[in-house]
Amino acid sequence: MTAAATERDEERRAMTASGEVAIDIAGMNKWFGEFHVLRDINLTVYRGERIVVCGPSGSGKSTLIRCINALEGHQAGRIVVEGTELSSDIKNIDRIRSEVGMCFQHFNLFPHLSVIENCTLAPIWVRREPKKEAEDRARYFLERVKIGDQALKYPGQLSGGQQQRVAIARSLCMQPRIMLFDEPTSALDPEMIKEVLDVMVDLAESGMTMLVVSHEMGFARQVAHRIIFMDEGQIVEQNEPEAFFNNPQSERTKLFLSQILSH
């Protein structure tokens, strides 16, 4: 086990011990019509913790993180985000959403707005910040994702990797306490994956609480405190990265790892 990995495990134990909970999911169930997508999910995420969720397609991992900011509703159990329980109350939902940033597989930038407008829209309209202040922060974050010189372009003029970095900056401009990533690199050309992962590593090092649905196992090994493996709507296995990769317990996990790591 590398020194960095050991250190990370130490970090995780300290977070758990501190008891500062960012997200608490208990007994959560969700159905799409008749189909039981999420089955009895129990998950506690501590502040500063970085979790990578993996699993075969259709296992419910995207749905799980989309439940955290109520893009999907859940039918049973409870989800508490930063002390606020997700209920049908729209006020609660909007508050949680402004605290939780999200990056999508297909970026979902607003094509009719320039990069800088994409970044300042929510701070101005949701947080009611003065335009100047919002723009300054947008420029700071665009600089941080190394795309400061493209601020006045429109999303359609950027490459996929650049668009995803803008999407990350857009979320960060709301100064969220938690960041959700829904397969952020799956729609990218191989050459662009690295530039996005670099930004995410940088973000991880700043201490952000992160939940990442991804198949980038190198990234998981490098930054995750915990890896969660899902299959058929339930959490099958979770562990610290080294243990997860080197010593998977369930047969399903072993099969999955052998399939994605064999190439």
Add this chain to the structure above:
Amino acid sequence: MAGEKPVAFVAERQIPPSPPPVRTGGALGWARDNLFSGVFNTVATLLSLAFVAYILAMVVPWLFLDSVWNASSLQGCREVDDGACLAVINERFLQFVFGFYPEELRWRPILAFVLLFVAIWPALFSSAPRKLLIFSALYPLLAYWLIWGGSLWGPVGAVVGIAIGWACIRFLPSLVRGRLDEGLAFLAAVGAGILATALWWLFGVIAFEEALDGVVAIGLEPVESARLGGFLLSTIIGVSGIAGSLPIGIVLALGRQSNLILIKAVCVGFIEFIRGVPLITLLFVAWLLLSYFLPPGTEFDLILRVVIMVTAFASAYMAEVIRGGLAGLPTGQYEAADSLGLDYWKSMRLIILPQALKISIPGIVNTFIGLFKDTTLVIIIGLLDPVGLLQPIRADQNWNGIVWELYGFIALFFFIFCFAMSRYSMYLERNLDVGHR
């Protein structure tokens, strides 16, 4: 191994970019590429040219070379030359434009028409000063006052009604703060605002008008609706319909997507009913039936009733066009707006509608053009739009027998307006087309 080519290859140099091969440039080259690129194309080109030449050979002498501008009857025209008898248009031009609007007051619709361009300028071009939008908002009442005349206090009273409604929506929720759920309070305030405005318009405006007329009477000589006609009438109905149908159509389209069953049902019912009924039927309803539903003695202007019906008709179509635009947006846009914490109205206004409306521009303008041309249908309920004005002219002994010149003139008028709308929509699409290389 002998004879087999080695598979390994390494590029020895970077191939520099070079300009594309020079085609045979100039007009000749273009013509050869586009008009005479093969036997079939050459034949098609020659046939088309022959057809165009044939049409021009007929129209140009008729319309330009042999046309007669000054005569007092068809007979008179024929005595001068055998081309188009444009003298009829020369003589009746003002009637085509104004109908029977009193001659000495015609400066009023002209002024209203000129101000119309000032009012739509900020709506059409983003470079216009934003402050002008206030003028645009007041313009409908100003134009109404200019064209129909009467006391200035009538339109001012109408504005006061809107202000009352706005004040209700703005200030009522804070009165009940804490005692009522905020969303509920807002809905109640909107209801109270609409009710207050409606009550004011029904009962307050007239008293307001009379009271202020007693103090200072500012007014223009009133003109009856029956005297409005011609292109003035088409423009009034067309412009009001266009200006009204877009916002109503947007509201209906959003309502149709609503999760609230009642709102959705009302919108779907309205759209499907109005779309399922011919416009002519609605115009008859406006003409004959509406007076049965109104309290006896209510004087409700026929043109206003027609405007309401035409607007309702176009709104239903507009709603469906915009619904198409809304459906054309990827769900990711809705999700991204949600995930940033934007509430429903903000995400609609800032994210969804700008994009949906942009996609819908061709359909929206299509509806506008259709609406504008449909204004000629008011002829069947006795309003004298340009087509309606044709009958008395053609019945006039002096001009009996003239057809092409009159219909051609009206067609030209509508064509100019519709073509302008079509060009504007193309300009707008180009202008809004950002970042698609």
